[in-house]
Amino acid sequence: QLQLQESGPGVVKPSETLSLTCTVSGDPVSRTIYYWGWLRQPPGTGLEWIGSIYHTGSTNYSPSLKSRVTISLDTSKNQFSLKLTSVTAADTAVYYCARVEILTGYSMGYWGQGTLVTVSA
C-alpha cells in the first residue's frame, strides 16, 4: 500500500526558507508513470498547486511561486523535497505531498496527511 508522509519544521521565521520532505513507501519515486507533487492550503482558502518533479529531475512550478520554489528528488531515500525561500505570513498553510498519476490524467489518488507550517517570528 502506497504511503506518503510529509515532515519538516512546523514553524518558520519570516524571510527564512521553508523546507519539507515527503517520504514515499510502497512505490519507487523513480517510476516513469508518475510525477511527485506539492500542494498547500492556506487557512480559509482553497488548495493551491505548488509544483512537481519527474523521475528525470524535470520540474514544473506554479507561476506565482516559481521564483521562490525548488523541488528535488532523492531516489536513494525514496523522498522528494520542497524548498520555499523568503517566506511571509502568506505562506502559512497545510502543505501536502501527492503522487501525480500520468496514466489517469495527472490525477492525484494518493496524498500525505498534510503538515501545518506556520510562518511566525
Place this chain on the structure above:
Amino acid sequence: QSALTQPASVSGSPGQSITISCTGTSSDVGGYNYVSWYQHHPGKAPKLMIYDVSNRPSGVSNRFSGSKSGNTASLTISGLQAEDESDYYCSSYTSINSLVLFGGGTKLTVL
C-alpha cells in the same frame, strides 16, 4: 495562468442532485480529457472522486459523475446525502508551465 473557475458554494437537500462547474481554457480543461475532481474534508487528505473527466476510482459511489463540454467540466452528485457535505475541487492538466491547475473550490452544503 489563472486558476480554474468554480462557484464558491452550492447547496441541495438530501436526495436531490447538484452540479458543480469548473471552467478553464483551451490550454487545460477544453484541450484535454484530463479533468479530476477531489472531495476535501477539513483536516483530512483530499480524496480523488473523478479522473479523466468521467471515470470513478474503485470505491467511489456511482452517485458521483463527471462530464465536460468545451472549456467547462462538471461534477454531478445525485441522491445527495449528509456525508457529501464537503469542499470540492477540480483540477486539470495544463499545457502551460505548471503541469496542473486547480479550481478555487466549491463548498457543498446539504440542507
